[in-house]
Amino acid sequence: MSADLDKLPSRDLLAFQLFDWLDTGSGEERETLMAMIDATQRVAAEAFLPHYRQGDIEEPRLEADGVHVLPAIHQAMALYAQMGLFGASFPEELGGLGLSCTASLAIHAGFAAANVSTAGYPMLTAANARLIAAFGTPAQVDRFARPQIEGRWFGTMCLSEPQAGSSLGDIRTRAVADGEDELGGRYRLSGNKMWISAGDQNVSENIVHLVLAKIAQQDGGLPEGSKGISLFIVPKILPDGTRNDLAVAGLNHKMGFRGTANCLLNFGEGAGAVGWRVGGEGQGLAQMFMMMNEARISVGMGAAALAYRGYRQSLRYAQERLQGRAVGVRNGAPIPIFNHPDVRRMLLQQKAYAEGALALCLYCARLVDQGGEDAETLLALLTPVAKSWPSEFGLIANDLAIQVHGGYGYTRDFDVEQLWRDNRLNPIHEGTTGIQAIDLLGRKILLSDGRPLALLRDRIGDTAGRAMETAEWAPAAAALLDYWRHVEDVVAGLRALGGAEAYDDATLFLRAFGHGVLAWLWLDQVLHARGHADSAMESGVAFACRFFFESELPQADAWLRIVGQHGDLARTMPDEAFA
Amino acid sequence: MSADLDKLPSRDLLAFQLFDWLDTGSGEERETLMAMIDATQRVAAEAFLPHYRQGDIEEPRLEADGVHVLPAIHQAMALYAQMGLFGASFPEELGGLGLSCTASLAIHAGFAAANVSTAGYPMLTAANARLIAAFGTPAQVDRFARPQIEGRWFGTMCLSEPQAGSSLGDIRTRAVADGEDELGGRYRLSGNKMWISAGDQNVSENIVHLVLAKIAQQDGGLPEGSKGISLFIVPKILPDGTRNDLAVAGLNHKMGFRGTANCLLNFGEGAGAVGWRVGGEGQGLAQMFMMMNEARISVGMGAAALAYRGYRQSLRYAQERLQGRAVGVRNGAPIPIFNHPDVRRMLLQQKAYAEGALALCLYCARLVDQGGEDAETLLALLTPVAKSWPSEFGLIANDLAIQVHGGYGYTRDFDVEQLWRDNRLNPIHEGTTGIQAIDLLGRKILLSDGRPLALLRDRIGDTAGRAMETAEWAPAAAALLDYWRHVEDVVAGLRALGGAEAYDDATLFLRAFGHGVLAWLWLDQVLHARGHADSAMESGVAFACRFFFESELPQADAWLRIVGQHGDLARTMPDEAFA
Structure with a gap:
């Protein structure tokens, strides 16, 4: 190869x-x-x-x-x-x-x-x-x-504004009705959009911007909150071949992910950018979020791919780089650092994260393909995990890839430092990890009817049941069931707590929930890897799974206990004590 | 201010x-x-x-x-x-x-x-x-x-070579005796030195390189291993004003820490670089390491300072940036993100890491000043922690500082991305975290007479004893003592295990040990902050300490349990299963 x-x-x-x-x-x-x-x-x-x-x-x-x-x-x-x-x-x-x-x-x-x-x-x-x-x-x-x-035109998603990043209800881009034509309700848009990936480029013939904006009311004001948001198609070049009224106000200079142009776009500096409404008035956010789920899984897959590449490159480096000897050995030639237990541990951890993240994203895509109510419900529950877990733990994997390379990994002569910088965007864009956490704990769990989590527990129970039938994996199955009982206890506690306080440790909950999902997916994979024709594949899956249960799940259990304590330190700490 | x-x-x-x-x-x-x-x-x-x-x-x-x-x-x-x-x-x-x-x-x-x-x-x-x-x-x-x-000349430390980074016993720089003069035993040095920070610059009048090299034996060969290493002063400009025989072969292009020139130096491309031996033959590594301890504490302090700055800058950003509303509130003006619990948690975590790291380094410096056998023994035990803990957790603090900034934190318009890139060097240079871990668990604990850890336990016991006398901090004192009993159990288990296997999870042990040290130092600080004239200071120390005990120590306890299991996954995993 x-x-x-x-x-x-x-x-x-x-x-x-x-x-x-x-x-x-x-x-x-x-x-x-x-x-x-x-x-x-x-x-x-x-x-x-x-x-x-x-x-x-x-x-x-x-x-x-x-x-x-x-x-x-x-x-x-x-x-x-x-x-x-x-x-x-x-x-x-x-x-x-x-x-x-x-x-x-x-x-x-x-x-x-x-x-x-x-x-x-x-x-x-x-x-x-x-x-x-x-x-x-x-x-x-x-x-x-x-x-x-066809790939002749490219597209963007224009959501954020300088004053409204995560809180889209506060957007101020204005759409004024301007009649109707064969492409639907026509509007004139004006406003500033921030963080627009691929917001401009000289590759495609045209660019289709999908823009969230609010339709001006009779009195000229904009509706409050997220319910007043509609969605508009705003092409860079209009159907008659003229330039639409939108301009690139600037480029963001990022730490990584630099090949994707990230723009500040001004719409309607003149008579207003022409746009056509997609779907009904006020449906913008709902429509956007239905598709955002796809984008979120793609972000997760991007993070997984970066983690995977870092794993492979550090594995190859470790196999080639000669340095040191086994503990206690003083003489003889230096050995590949691949043979040092600490290096092997850093590689195994990367494998468990990277291949686990890949599995998670593919599992979610499979749910998209399966369709139906159960799959959709489960997908909605897992989407914040698919977005955030690969982003957070893929980044840790890339950090380990640098560490395996030692000083060389800190130089721009090797790819691992760029992988790490590139991956750092993933916990931020398309909804930060904190936003994913509130989505998971709020909309998908505490504010739901409980069915999403019940569905997930069924699938986990199914996997555990099959694992119980094997001598080798029965202990892991028991640990998995214990863990998810713990998750449910924590959820019950948060439900009883109620109110805003329940969200204090939402981010740590997301992290722990994600580890529980990954443990399940590793166990499920291991059951399918048994007896695989390729014994190295079987063995690799088995070791990654055992690593996850031995070294990751016990930490996640500590996270769950912390969430379950309902600590209020950060919230109650006096403002001046931060200084 | x-x-x-x-x-x-x-x-x-x-x-x-x-x-x-x-x-x-x-x-x-x-x-x-x-x-x-x-x-x-x-x-x-x-x-x-x-x-x-x-x-x-x-x-x-x-x-x-x-x-x-x-x-x-x-x-x-x-x-x-x-x-x-x-x-x-x-x-x-x-x-x-x-x-x-x-x-x-x-x-x-x-x-x-x-x-x-x-x-x-x-x-x-x-x-x-x-x-x-x-x-x-x-x-x-x-x-x-x-x-x-006087600051007229600058100095460097020349240890690593392209083929010998962490394993200094393998260096090949050669020193050939060349008589003696008023500056001592004179040698001609030849070899390549890698990763030399400040290895060349146009600021100081001269540069004093301290170079590790091996003195050529009668047969022309070099002694094997680290015992044959001696230390040499090799100035860029010789006392007679002529240039010494050394050249900059290249600069390393780093991800961060870029202001410090990092050089590949070639010594002795001609007749050999003139150098004078410092101390006895074969004493090089011992002398270097005595001073390396100082450098390691300075590295830790650098990491702590980067973490601290990221904390302050993200705190100020959070106080100024308006975004979103409290959970459950739909109307009204956006609030400072400082009021969001998840942002406050990210700030408190940074504070606990950054100020804790600062305290750790100052504590070690205080031991240097106190001197005497006990202080020196304790200092030797804590040095790998002072090097690695601020480097590892300061980096996490800087990651959180980016996250508080959201998308802005990923741009080069804000400092936090550079702080994070700069700090990434600290777990690598002056001995990687893995090297610190082997130093702590090996030389300082398993291979010692047990006095270093006993001395530390005495000091911890003293702090806990004082905390026990307060109603407020007695539970933390009990948790601290429990934790250190757990550390000792794990050490006893590793001692019984013996052999190379004891070092399999040395890095995780170092991390857990460090957390135990930090918990102790936070508790000790809190006892000195009680009744402080500045109530915000008292409160800030108390909240950081409580955070450390509520949110950090339980995770560290999980790490200890993992180390105590003596898992052998990474070591026993078949090579081909990594592929």
Whole structure:
């Protein structure tokens, strides 16, 4: 295998998770999918990977005619479009390839591992087109979704404003009704949008901005809160070929993830940017969040891919780098650092995090494909975990990848420092970890009817039941059930506590909940890996699973106990005592 | 207070830790020291802080005549020298200021918070001069230490080589005897040294390299292992004014800490670099490590200072940034994010880490000043903790500082991303965390006579005894004693296990040990903060201490249990299962 392909999720691992574990597709479909994965990974290795470092050094730059990105990104996008991948998971009648969500996410993982910044452009474009396909009129779909599915136009999501990051109810972008045409209700938009990834670039023929804004009331005021938010299609170039009234006000200079241009956009500095409403008035946030879930799983997969690549690169480094001797041995030649227990521990921990995160994201994609009420309910519960767990623990994995490299890992001669910087965005964008935590504990648990958690417990019970039938994994199954009883006790305590206080440790709860999910998924995988034809695969899954139960779950249990204590220190600490 | 001084350790906090807690100096000395801290912090704010970002952007560059650094670094060093600070902790008879180690470390904290890269130059210079002052002949001290104490010459430590990072026994730099002169035994050195911080610059008149090398034997071979290592003074400019035979072969391009030039040095490309031996043959490593302890505490303090600055900057940001509302509140104006419990938790955690790390380093410096066998033994035990704990947890604090800033924290418009990148070096240089762990568990505990840990337990028992007499802190005292009994049980188990296996989880042991030390130091501080004239100070210490006991120690207890299980997963995992 080439050294480059070695940085992408291995085909053996993907085959195990997709087929042996998640039972995706039938015989022939599997062959087709693996051929697709092979083909796309070659493109990822040849057209995305080589400019990984260059994209970090030569950031997008703002010139008089807009944002310019690396020529290598143009070439990568052209190849990506040629393969039809912008439409990977769209139905054939819309010009897509008709792949399942699981298959297209597995393909995305390869591109994200190769170059997470460049992979950001099609990821956002697909999310945009899917939203229009779901909620737009046939004319809107034809005009704005299809060119994105073909990869000729790219898309963005314009949510945040300088004064409204996480609190979208406070947005001030204004939409004034301006009649109606064949593309639907027409509006003139004005306002400033912040943190717009791919907000401008010189790659695609046009850019379709999906913009959250509030429709001005009769008195000229804007409705309060998030219920007044509507969604608008605002193309950079209007259907008549003229430029819409929107401008790039600036670029954000980020610590990492630099290949994806991140823009401050001003809409309507003149007569107002022309936009067409998608769906009903006031439906903007609900529609956006339905699609945001897809984006959140993609973010999680990006984080998983970065973690995986760091794992592979530090593994190879450890196998080649000679340094030191075994404890107690004074003479003889230096040995590969791979043989030092502490280095092996750092590698195993990375494996458990990275491959676990990959499994989590694919599991969620499988739920999308399965559909139906139960799968949707479970998906909604797991989405904040799929977004945040790979982001938080993938970052720790990348930190370990640096540490394995020692001083070399701190230099820009090796990729691991960039992986770490790139991954640091993931706990922030598309909803910070704190926001995910409130979503999980609030909407999905305390404010729900209890069904989401009950559904999850059923699946965990099922896995544990099967593990109980084996001598080897029965103790882990018992530990898993104990852990989830603990989770339920903590939830019951928080429910009884009620009020705002219940959310004091929401973030730690999310973390502990995520570890419980990962322990379950590792145990479930291990049951499917037993007797695998590839004994190294069986063994790798088994060791990662045992590591998770021996070294991770006991820590998570401590987190649960802390949450269960309902401590109020941070909230009650006097303001002046922080000084 | 100016916004700039607000980024440096607050005088109230330093006064509390230095005087109320550590009982440093008497009344008048305290006033003098505080005046000194005020004066040096002004210099730090005016001459070190302003080029913090610039030093990151404009890295040192290698030109034909050597390495060039920012003009601002020249100016900062000139001011630093004018104040006599290169000689801060040297005795007056050597031209120093005669400050205690504690005082000079408190002063260093201000410079490190302002600009950790620029502060690296004098930090290394002082460590170099102290080594020569301790082991050199009077002629060597006059010739090579005094100009450094005056700040005219700078110093370096040349240990690592491309093939020998952590395993110094494998170094290949060769020293061939070349007679003797008034400066001692003279040698010709040849070899390559890697990772040399401040290895070249255009600031000081001369550079004194302290070089570890092996003296060639009669047969031309080099002695094996670390016992054959000697220490040599190798100046860039020889006493006769000619250039010594050494060259900068390259600069390392780091992720952070960029203001400190990091060089690959080639010694003896021609007739051999002239060097004078310091101390006896084969004493090199022992001498170096005596001084390395000082460098390790300084590294810890640098990490603590970065953590502290991130805490302060994210605190100020949180107080000013308006976003969202309290849970359950839908209307009204956005509130400062400082009022959100999750943000307050991230701030309190930073405070507990940053101020705890500062306390740990000052405590160790106080042991240096106290001297005597007990203090030295305890210092040796705590040094790996003082190096690693602030490095590991200060980095987590900086990660939280980014998260408090949200998307803004990921841009280079705010300092927190640079603080995080800068701090990432600290778990690597001057001995990685893994190396510190083996030092703690091996040399300081399992291979010692047990006295170091017994001494520590005495001090902990003393603190707990005093806490037991208070109603408020008796439960924490009991938890602390429980925790340390657990540590001792784990140590006994590892001792019984014996062999290399005992070190499998040395890194996790170090982490848990460090948390136990920090819990102790927080409890000890809280007892000295009771009834403090400044009620905000008393309250701040109390909340940080309670946080540490409620939220940190339970996690550390889980780490101890994991270590105590003597798991062998990483060691026994088949090599091919990592793939």
